[in-house]
Amino acid sequence: MLMKNHEVPLALLKLAAHKRRLPQNHPKYQKIVNDWALYNSGYRGELALDYYLHRFNRSENFLLHSLRLQHKQNFQIDTVILHPNFILLIEVKNLSGKVNFDHGFGLMTRETSGQVQSFQDPIIQAENQAFHLQNWLNDFGVSGIPVESLVVFVNNHVHLTRSDEQNVDPRIIHANKLADTYNELHHKYPQNFLSNQTLHSIGQQMIQENKPLQVDLFHKYQLTPKAIQPGVICPACDFSSMKRNHGYWQCESCGHSSKSTHIDALKDFYLLFNDQITNREARWLFQIDSRKVARNLLAKQTLIGKNKGASYQLAFDTERDFAYLLSTKEKDQAGYSLVP
Structure with a gap:
């Protein structure tokens, strides 16, 4: 059951408006274009995830997209699946090229067209989200239900590699493995922890507490x-x-x-x-x-x-x-x- 659909990020719209109203020779123009491209790619990736989610759409699932909640600090969730046996958080990545992971150093790099970019290991981000959500659930009066995280790459033109002998964390998958991974979690957690009524209440509370990011681009880019x-x-x-x-x-x-x-x-x-x-x-x-x-x-x-x-x-x-x-x-x- 879809409880909350994707939101168009307000920051994406504001960046697009600035991009089309700034002179191309403005010193901040290229930075705004780069940030717009990052936001736009992320949003398109979240929409692309729907194709793979439909493969295991079940009546017992409560599905919510684009959440920004708070527990001592704000934390953002691309997609959450509330299931009676477990809760699954999905962090979506829409990158192309060669993506390399070094979990020992907590790094992810992306190489494309001869350019290399460095990012934080997305597993750190996923674990932080799970930690904050568990605390948020405790405040809601819910404990004991397993909270799992996945980092899902939706782009068909990505090649996932590792930088050392350490395996890529199994929670990092391509979207075409999402249905199989979901079924594995279903077998891993055969016990019902929460009723559909409780899951629905959790979803409603998430929607009520959702606070989309507000950003002042004039201040951010001076x-x-x-x-x-x-x-x-x-x-x-x-x-x-x-x-x-x-x-x-x-x-x-x-x-x-x-x-x-x-x-x-x-x-x-x-x-x-x-x-x-x-x-x-x-x-x-x-x-x-x-x-x-x-x-x-x-x-x-x-x-x-x-x-x-x-x-x-x-x-x-x-x-x-x-x-x-x-x-x-x-x-x-x-x-x-x-x-x-």
């Missing part, structure tokens, strides 16, 4: 609002200065026209700055001079206040309204796989 480029961006060619012409937006580069492209600009503003916008800010964003035109373009937004102090409430849903920022048409400039 950016100023002046770095952001205004304008209505053409969805056809990405030209950043469409002109308002007789009720339409017209792209001076490719000729594409639209009545509603400014809505995406408002969504960018929502992610970049604030959930409220003034007429003056809208004129800057749309690069127009007329207060009346700006007011008409904002007519579908809720007006707050009157006269010069008035603003408009922007109400967008991060799960539904930002598909234009989740396109994979771009080449991954950081070397991460965008589509498994």
Whole structure:
């Protein structure tokens, strides 16, 4: 039973908005592109996991994705399976290339196109998640049920290796082994520890306590609002200065026209700055001079206040309204796989 679906990471959406509104010659542009690629690859990997989970979808499982809980400190879980006999945490990795593990030094390296990157051993991360979850469960009044962790690589273009004679930890698997590993756990733990009612209550509590990560990218990357480029961006060619012409937006580069492209600009503003916008800010964003035109373009937004102090409430849903920022048409400039 699916209790909680995947969440689009807010940090991913904010990075995408910054990436498309910063000049490419800005000193922080490439760093933002690299971080966007990492977040995007991770999100795509979590979605790809669903294909393998469906192979052993059983009625006794309660499945939750994209959790960020707190027990003394925040801890994040990509996917958790609540089973009457055990709880399984899944940390998803969507890396391509040659991935090497050195458990003795707690390191993982990834080599692709002649470039080598170093990461923390994902087993350390998985064990930390299990530790925090066990403590969280104790506070909920649940103890004794086994908590297992897996690190699952979903990309078909990854080669997992080891750096010494020590075997790769068996909790690190490729996604095509997930169903077999799940069945092994089912045989390893034949005893029921928790009822379906208790499992459902645990899942509901997880959903209630879930707190998605909030991030201030201006502070993180030491950016100023002046770095952001205004304008209505053409969805056809990405030209950043469409002109308002007789009720339409017209792209001076490719000729594409639209009545509603400014809505995406408002969504960018929502992610970049604030959930409220003034007429003056809208004129800057749309690069127009007329207060009346700006007011008409904002007519579908809720007006707050009157006269010069008035603003408009922007109400967008991060799960539904930002598909234009989740396109994979771009080449991954950081070397991460965008589509498994």
